Amino acid sequence: MLQRTKIPLLLLLLCLLLPGVSRTLAQADGYEVLFDGKSVEKWRGKQSLNFPKKGWKIADGMLFLESSGGGDILTKEKFGDFELIFEFKLTEGANSGIKYFVDTLYKETTGKMMVNGPEYQIIDDYNYPGIKEDPNGLSSTAAAYLFYPPKNKTLHPHGEWNTGKIVAKGQNVSHWxxxxxxxxxxxxSKDFLEKKDENKFKDDARYGELEEGHILLTDHGDKVYFRNIQIKKL
Known part of the structure; x- marks a missing residue:
C-alpha cells in the first residue's frame, strides 16, 4: 500500500519539476496537459474560436504575452470539478492571473458577453506599483482576487518559478x-455574495456561480511566463 500511494506523488513532482515531461507521465496520474511547451491547440481567444495571431508567444517551452493586443485566452473545453496545476514566472512589476468558471453567452442586444469568474491572482508582490495600497492582500499573488487573501504563503521573487494550484469541488475552492x-x-455562499456586493463585480451576473466554465489566462499587458499547465477532472 505504501508504494502505491507514493507513485502518483512521484509522477506529479516530475510533472511539476521537469518542463519537458511527457504527456504519458502526466496522464498516468489522471492529468490532462493543457500546455505542453509546444502547442496551444487546447486554447482560443476570448472573442474567437482561434488562438490570437499576435500578443501571445511560445518559446523555450513557455507560454507568455510578448506584446499587447493578444487579449485574454481561454481553454476550448469547459471544466466543472477540477484540479489545475501550473508554473509561472513573473517579470519585475508584472500582473496577470488565472480565472475559472468563465463562459461566453449570447445577448441579443450586444452579441457575445463574458460571464466573468473568480481569479487566482498572479502579480509581483514586491514591485508592482500600488501593491502597498492593498494591506489586506486581496490583490496579491494567490488571492481570490478582491474576495479572499492568501495566508502564510511563500512567493518566489520575479525571475524565479512558482507553482500554483487551484482545486474546485462543487462549491468549494482552494488556492495553493x-x-x-x-x-x-x-x-x-453568503460570505462570498456579501464580498461580491462590496467590490467591482457586484453587477456581474452569475459571477462564480456556473457549474462549469473555461480556464482563462488574462492579458494585463505584462510579461508573465507559464509552463506545465495541467488539469485533472475530479
Missing amino acids: LNGKKVLSYQRG
Whole structure:
C-alpha cells in the first residue's frame, strides 16, 4: 500500500519539476496537459474560436504575452470539478492571473458577453506599483482576487518559478502556492455574495456561480511566463 500511494506523488513532482515531461507521465496520474511547451491547440481567444495571431508567444517551452493586443485566452473545453496545476514566472512589476468558471453567452442586444469568474491572482508582490495600497492582500499573488487573501504563503521573487494550484469541488475552492494551501472558500455562499456586493463585480451576473466554465489566462499587458499547465477532472 505504501508504494502505491507514493507513485502518483512521484509522477506529479516530475510533472511539476521537469518542463519537458511527457504527456504519458502526466496522464498516468489522471492529468490532462493543457500546455505542453509546444502547442496551444487546447486554447482560443476570448472573442474567437482561434488562438490570437499576435500578443501571445511560445518559446523555450513557455507560454507568455510578448506584446499587447493578444487579449485574454481561454481553454476550448469547459471544466466543472477540477484540479489545475501550473508554473509561472513573473517579470519585475508584472500582473496577470488565472480565472475559472468563465463562459461566453449570447445577448441579443450586444452579441457575445463574458460571464466573468473568480481569479487566482498572479502579480509581483514586491514591485508592482500600488501593491502597498492593498494591506489586506486581496490583490496579491494567490488571492481570490478582491474576495479572499492568501495566508502564510511563500512567493518566489520575479525571475524565479512558482507553482500554483487551484482545486474546485462543487462549491468549494482552494488556492495553493508552492505546495501550501493558502486559502479556501465557497462559491455562492453568503460570505462570498456579501464580498461580491462590496467590490467591482457586484453587477456581474452569475459571477462564480456556473457549474462549469473555461480556464482563462488574462492579458494585463505584462510579461508573465507559464509552463506545465495541467488539469485533472475530479
